[in-house]
Amino acid sequence: MPSSPYLALAMHVLAFAFWSSFWPRRAIKRRLEPLVGFRAYRIFYNVGTIVLFCLSFGYLAQHSAQTPSLWNLRGYAWFRPLIYGINGLGVFFLTAARHLGPSFWGFKNPPPDRGLLTTGFYKITRHPLYWSVFCLLFAHTLVFGSALAVLYFFCMELYNVAGVIVFENRGLARHYGPALTAFHAQTSTLPFKAIWQGRVKLEQRELPRGAVIGALLFTVLIALLHEPILERLMYAVPTLAALH
Numbered sequence: 001m002p003s004s005p006y007l008a009l010a011m012h013v014l015a016f017a018f019w020s021s022f023w024p025r026r027a028i029k030r031r032l033e034p035l036v037g038f039r040a041y042r043i044f045y046n047v048g049t050i051v052l053f054c055l056s057f058g059y060l061a062q063h064s065a066q067t068p069s070l071w072n073l074r075g076y077a078w079f080r081p082l083i084y085g086i087n088g089l090g091v092f093f094l095t096a097a098r099h100l101g102p103s104f105w106g107f108k109n110p111p112p113d114r115g116l117l118t119t120g121f122y123k124i125t126r127h128p129l130y131w132s133v134f135c136l137l138f139a140h141t142l143v144f145g146s147a148l149a150v151l152y153f154f155c156m157e158l159y160n161v162a163g164v165i166v167f168e169n170r171g172l173a174r175h176y177g178p179a180l181t182a183f184h185a186q187t188s189t190l191p192f193k194a195i196w197q198g199r200v201k202l203e204q205r206e207l208p209r210g211a212v213i214g215a216l217l218f219t220v221l222i223a224l225l226h227e228p229i230l231e232r233l234m235y236a237v238p239t240l241a242a243l244h
Contacts, residue, residue, distance in 0.1 A: 005059075010151070010155060013159065015055075016055075023048075039109060042104075043105070043106035046105055056156075064148045067147040068147045070147060072145050084219050085219070086135050086139040086142075088215045089131075090131075091136075091218045091219065092212065093125075118183050119206050123187060125190065126189050130160055133160050137157065138153065
């Protein structure tokens, strides 16, 4: 592993990006998924993705202080509420994964195609999981305030945006064609923009009350446990360097 923390972190992100984009490729899935089954293949992919993400974040936590500090906002009274609010918003968007069902995690076989998801979170934004990642990464970039944290945010967001454009939108266009075009005309990538403009209306039955309550509760949990967990990450999380 390179001695430069910038290069080492970039390699962590590249490992995560390669894993996350290699296994979902149609050519790979067509050959391997029939051999092991959908559930095993999906769990294998998800576990690897989570592990590599945790290793990359662990490296950031351990080595952030080795790079120049660009800001330190921890002394301001408004900083903690801001961080908890951004994290809570990230958790709120993350709960959109429930619409994808247990098959998203590999716990069940995929159901028959129910069509393009256009309700609930997808009226708020076309890409709720993208915004979840953005909020969670941005909050921690503000917390660390280091050059290494900025590099991590930039690299992960570059992959996040590229994943939406290259993989998600292309795949949806192949499957849904005109329906996707109509959906894009009604909605917006920016959260709540289409609702504010009146292009779509979020019905009361669609309002994810459980997601709001869950995000609030998780935000309280973050407020209580965030700093102790972050401190443990800085000293206890293994990195790819430790695995070689």
